[in-house]
Amino acid sequence: MDNQKVRTKKLLVSLVGVGVLMLAVFIFDSLGMMDNYIRGIFIQSCFAIIMVTSLNLVMGYLGQIALGHAGFMAVGAYTSALVTKAIGLAIKAETMAPISPMLQFFIGILCGALAAALFGLIVGIPALRLRGDYLAIITLGFGEIIRVVIQNLPFAGGKGLASGQAGQALIGIMRMNDIYVIMLVTMVCVGIMIAFVRSKFGRAIMAIRDDDIASSSTGLNTTYYKVLTFVFSAFFAGVAGAIYAHRGLGTLQHSDFTFLKSTEYVIMVVLGGMGSMTGAVVAAITLSVLPEALRAFSEYRMLVYSVMLILVMMFRPTGLFGSYEFSLYQLLTKRRKKAVEPEQTAAKGDN
Amino acid sequence: MPETILKATNLGIAFGGLRAVHGFAIDIKECELVGLIGPNGAGKTTVFNLFTGVYKPTEGTFYLGGHLMNGKKTHEIVAAGIARTFQNIRLFKKMTVMENVLIAFTKDMKSNLLSSILRLGSFWKEEESIRQKALELLAVFNLQDKADWMAGNLPYGQQRKLEIARALATNAKMLLLDEPAAGMNPTETAELLECINTIRKKFSISILLIEHDMSLVMNICERIVVIDYGEIIAQGLPQEISHDPKVIAAYLGE
Ligand SMILES: Nc1ncnc2c1ncn2[C@@H]1O[C@H](COP(=O)(O)OP(=O)(O)OP(=O)(O)O)[C@@H](O)[C@H]1O
Ligand SMILES: [Mg+2]
Numbered sequence: 287m288d289n290q291k292v293r294t295k296k297l298l299v300s301l302v303g304v305g306v307l308m309l310a311v312f313i314f315d316s317l318g319m320m321d322n323y324i325r326g327i328f329i330q331s332c333f334a335i336i337m338v339t340s341l342n343l344v345m346g347y348l349g350q351i352a353l354g355h356a357g358f359m360a361v362g363a364y365t366s367a368l369v370t371k372a373i374g375l376a377i378k379a380e381t382m383a384p385i386s387p388m389l390q391f392f393i394g395i396l397c398g399a400l401a402a403a404l405f406g407l408i409v410g411i412p413a414l415r416l417r418g419d420y421l422a423i424i425t426l427g428f429g430e431i432i433r434v435v436i437q438n439l440p441f442a443g444g445k446g447l448a449s450g451q452a453g454q455a456l457i458g459i460m461r462m463n464d465i466y467v468i469m470l471v472t473m474v475c476v477g478i479m480i481a482f483v484r485s486k487f488g489r490a491i492m493a494i495r496d497d498d499i500a501s502s503s504t505g506l507n508t509t510y511y512k513v514l515t516f517v518f519s520a521f522f523a524g525v526a527g528a529i530y531a532h533r534g535l536g537t538l539q540h541s542d543f544t545f546l547k548s549t550e551y552v553i554m555v556v557l558g559g560m561g562s563m564t565g566a567v568v569a570a571i572t573l574s575v576l577p578e579a580l581r582a583f584s585e586y587r588m589l590v591y592s593v594m595l596i597l598v599m600m601f602r603p604t605g606l607f608g609s610y611e612f613s614l615y616q617l618l619t620k621r622r623k624k625a626v627e628p629e630q631t632a633a634k635g636d637n
Numbered sequence: 638m639p640e641t642i643l644k645a646t647n648l649g650i651a652f653g654g655l656r657a658v659h660g661f662a663i664d665i666k667e668c669e670l671v672g673l674i675g676p677n678g679a680g681k682t683t684v685f686n687l688f689t690g691v692y693k694p695t696e697g698t699f700y701l702g703g704h705l706m707n708g709k710k711t712h713e714i715v716a717a718g719i720a721r722t723f724q725n726i727r728l729f730k731k732m733t734v735m736e737n738v739l740i741a742f743t744k745d746m747k748s749n750l751l752s753s754i755l756r757l758g759s760f761w762k763e764e765e766s767i768r769q770k771a772l773e774l775l776a777v778f779n780l781q782d783k784a785d786w787m788a789g790n791l792p793y794g795q796q797r798k799l800e801i802a803r804a805l806a807t808n809a810k811m812l813l814l815d816e817p818a819a820g821m822n823p824t825e826t827a828e829l830l831e832c833i834n835t836i837r838k839k840f841s842i843s844i845l846l847i848e849h850d851m852s853l854v855m856n857i858c859e860r861i862v863v864i865d866y867g868e869i870i871a872q873g874l875p876q877e878i879s880h881d882p883k884v885i886a887a888y889l890g891e
Pocket of ligand 1: 652655657675676677678679680681682683724
């Protein structure tokens with residue numbers, strides 16, 4: 287346990303790290319290298335990071351397989367898009383005092399995230415009674431149901447709201463592609479999730495992952511922690527959806543959120559390492575940038591993913607990072623402790 | 638007259654046609670150490686599973702400190718004050734020794750989602766205080782130096798001890814130990830015996846102990862309950878039990 291002094295130092299180190307990262311992006315930007323194409327990839331990496339880290343809470347830390355994460359992203363995307371649309375219309379009709387686009391965007395994010403969390407609750411309560419394969423199937427089903435329902439909502443298609451039309455792409459969505467804002471939102475989200483993992487909540491869900499029966503026999507209300515984590519994770523999928531909706535194209539399609547999308551994020555979690563936030567972030571960035579770098583092979587993307595997955599499963603079954611976490615503080619102070627690798631010791635039989 | 642902690646009347650459970658436990662009655666007083674013995678498959682672990690809400694009784698009732706526990710969920714029963722260990726050790730193997738104990742404190746922790754995320758002063762204060770408490774508890778079992786070990790890497794005897802430590806950390810009034818000496822060598826068993834005696838004094842806790850090691854049972858139990866085929870066939874003082882013809886018959890297989 288760190289004392290006050292070390293904690294303050296760690297906080298400072300993290301803040302400096304964030305500052306340096308922002309500065310790097312700023313320099314990159316002011317050199318004129320941030321064209322629309324790069325910006326697109328940058329934003330894509332950002333919402334992928336939020337998606338993968340939040341899915342990692344459920345898959346890596348809680349140890350449940352969830353295949354419907356894109357469904358929550360869809361809820362966040364559509365809700366936020368409709369909210370910013372509604373605000374925009376209200377301002378135009380002068381029924382509302384004008385507010386900055388930034389504030390509109392943040393209201394949109396919050397509404398999208400809360401809506402996604404609500405859906406997380408609705409899906410989580412029945413689904414988390416099941417385990418393993420059953421949970422995977424039911425979350426997959428719910429994810430698709432959410433998408434199909436959205437497809438059939440009149441106010442979520444065409445121009446949206448009152449002038450909307452079911453079955454069409456939602457168009458005319460506000461644009462908010464300020465990389466600094468999106469970067470900051472992403473970092474805050476990841477920071478919150480890391481804080482969650484490093485608290486009694488994180489401890490509790492890792493205990494549940496290790497042994498469900500022992501957890502309840504030690505006083506944990508396992509259902510509560512499972513549902514809470516699921517809702518928490520859906521909340522952030524909603525944030526990612528909101529960023530996605532406002533990324534600058536101005537349109538949303540229900541087909542952006544098929545279960546293939548969910549599977550992509552699942553692959554990223556597994557590749558990065560279940561239960562490693564570092565791994566989740568690295569996998570999200572790599573697998574967002576890589577397909578662009580290998581544009582020529584874009585048709586074979588899923589093939590490349592599968593091969594990568596098989597290779598990782600063969601040679602590094604805990605994912606590239608296992609449960610390793612990068613720490614700038616430890617790197618700087620050189621007081622690196624050897625992480626005890628849990629993987630081999632776990633295989634001692636069921637007893 | 639010492640107070641009754643755990644009381645069961647006519648408790649039973651049937652799995653389909655199999656009456657695994659039937660008409661089980663027990664009355665355990667404050668600080669008492671009672672042994673529960675019986676041949677393999679007699680229903681001992683099932684009794685523990687009933688007392689901890691893993692199985693719901695199909696007949697009878699049981700009370701903890703006068704409160705009805707029937708139908709409560711496992712975590713509610715733990716909160717009420719019954720903690721247990723498992724016949725096949727169930728530690729959180731991929732977590733540290735310290736974390737194993739910390740988990741048991743979770744139910745009494747005050748910090749909520751917001752204070753944990755904002756890392757408020759109250760959050761750190763509570764984390765520090767439970768870690769201190771955990772270290773003190775680990776010291777009772779001589780495990781304080783291994784606080785950072787992965788629980789699954791501990792030697793077998795210490796895993797058993799850690800499981801008892803974790804159960805005690807729930808602040809229980811009633812401790813159920815399921816074959817704590819199973820698989821231990823004589824030195825480890827002797828150590829365990831001493832350990833059980835220490836925690837009885839230190840925590841003034843009642844213990845119900847399942848054990849096959851007769852010398853251990855005869856040595857430390859004040860009272861013994863013997864079951865066979867899910868029913869109580871004898872109970873009394875250790876020396877009475879060891880001479881009871883029904884018990885001898887059950888163990889030697891008639
Ligand atoms: N969930 C269950 N479903 C069906 N039968 C069960 C279940 N749990 C226990 N039993 C049966 O109940 C009986 C008692 O089992 P229990 O595990 O309580 O025995 P035990 O006295 O603890 O034995 P041991 O000394 O081997 O640990 C056994 O016949 C067992 O097969
Ligand atoms: Mg048993």
